[in-house]
Amino acid sequence: MENQPQSQSVPPTPSQPGEAAKAAAPAEAVVKVESVSRIYQVGALEVAALREISLEAPKGVLAAFKGRSGSGKTTLLNMIGGLDRPTHGDIYLFGRSMAKMSGRQLTDLRRHHIGFVFQSFAIIPSFSALENVELMLRIAGVWKDRRERAMRSMEIVGLGPWAHHRPWELSGGQQQRVAIARALSTRPDLVIADEPTGELDSTNGRQIMALFRYIVEKEGVTVIMATHDPMIEEYAHIVFELSDGQIKDIRRRGV
Ligand SMILES: Nc1ncnc2c1ncn2[C@@H]1O[C@H](COP(=O)(O)OP(=O)(O)OP(=O)(O)O)[C@@H](O)[C@H]1O
Ligand SMILES: [Mg+2]
Numbered sequence: 363m364e365n366q367p368q369s370q371s372v373p374p375t376p377s378q379p380g381e382a383a384k385a386a387a388p389a390e391a392v393v394k395v396e397s398v399s400r401i402y403q404v405g406a407l408e409v410a411a412l413r414e415i416s417l418e419a420p421k422g423v424l425a426a427f428k429g430r431s432g433s434g435k436t437t438l439l440n441m442i443g444g445l446d447r448p449t450h451g452d453i454y455l456f457g458r459s460m461a462k463m464s465g466r467q468l469t470d471l472r473r474h475h476i477g478f479v480f481q482s483f484a485i486i487p488s489f490s491a492l493e494n495v496e497l498m499l500r501i502a503g504v505w506k507d508r509r510e511r512a513m514r515s516m517e518i519v520g521l522g523p524w525a526h527h528r529p530w531e532l533s534g535g536q537q538q539r540v541a542i543a544r545a546l547s548t549r550p551d552l553v554i555a556d557e558p559t560g561e562l563d564s565t566n567g568r569q570i571m572a573l574f575r576y577i578v579e580k581e582g583v584t585v586i587m588a589t590h591d592p593m594i595e596e597y598a599h600i601v602f603e604l605s606d607g608q609i610k611d612i613r614r615r616g617v
Contacts, residue, residue: 391454392552392584393419393442398451400437400607411437413607414451419586423617424578424597427588429604435588436556438604442586443476443554444468456551473502477545477553477583481560483537485529491540492516492525498544515543518581519573535566542573546581553577555587564593571597 400412412434419425427435440446441453444460452461455471463471472478485494495512504511516525519539529537538558545553555574559567574585575597587594595601595613603611 390421391418392421392456393417393425393586394454395438395442396452396454398438398441398448398453400434400441400446401449410607412441412448415607415609416451417602417609417612419584419600420617421584422578422582423599424575424585424587425600425602426594426598427586427602427604428590428594429610430590433604434607435604437607439554439556439586439588443478444472474548475551477548477550479538479541479545479553479555479558481557483529483534483541483561485537485540485544487529490526490528491521491532491536491543494529494540495544495547498547502548504548512543512547515547516540518546518577519543533566534562535569538562538566538570539573542570542577546577546583551584553583553585555585557589558587559589559591559593567591568593 395415395417398412398415399410402409402411415434415438427438429435437446441448442455444455444463447461452459454460456475460468485491486497489497492509492512495515496508499508499511513522513525516522519542521536521539521543524532524536529540532540542553542558545555553574558574559570562570571591571593574587577583578585578599587598599615599617601611601613602609603613
């Protein structure tokens with residue numbers, strides 16, 4: 363895996379954005395957001411966190427929601443990940459209407475097709491890195507080859523030699539890699555990442571961005587990330603710029 367980002371060096375900026383994704387798959391929409399609004403009721407006030415948002419993310423891309431704090435990035439990710447439902451509009455995931463799915467169906471979809479990565483890593487301190495990844499497979503009801511699958515995910519993120527270390531023996535960047543390995547372990551079609559570099563310095567942040575890009579190109583996974591890190595412009599195939607619950611700009615590189 364010669365292109366794999368190493369944990370100790372800053373990987374190069376990707377050469378030709380979009381080429382691998384284009385070669386790997388046709389532009390089939392993994393996520394299609396149709397006129398989605400999310401209105402929160404706060405006492406007597408209505409807060410419109412999302413206002414009539416429509417967008418598409420094709421298969422095999424790294425897509426990013428960028429925007430200031432409060433622009434609606436997390437709210438939109440939560441809708442796409444089936445953690446919350448729109449007040450109006452619908453989202454089609456892998457061509458299926460989420461509005462038509464029951465809570466149980468959404469849970470199944472999350473468990474088997476979506477991997478989540480959060481700013482805070484959320485790994486269990488008393489488990490080794492590998493055990494943290496295995497736990498996700500256990501939750502997903504995977505019994506067969508669990509250890510091997512977990513180990514493969516650790517290798518994808520460049521942490522094979524660290525598999526048996528405890529989280530406190532790992533740097534912040536390495537802990538976030540464990541969280542990414544965990545998200546990948548169920549072989550999801552889509553990875554949703556909310557501010558995955560938010561707690562990292564710029565060197566580690568860049569390595570994590572490069573790792574996401576690597577996963578998209580080598581594993582064929584689609585990644586949707588929320589971030590306000592300007593570095594994302596170098597790594598994402600599509601950047602959706604959000605402002606005040608609306609899309610203000612879309613920048614595409616190679617898709
Ligand atoms: N549960 C909630 N109840 C009420 N208002 C909410 C709730 N969640 C979010 N909001 C509001 O919706 C808007 C969008 O919030 P959101 O968390 O999606 O922004 P964000 O872009 O992710 O911000 P950040 O960069 O700080 O994470 C904000 O005005 C926020 O106050
Ligand atoms: Mg947020």
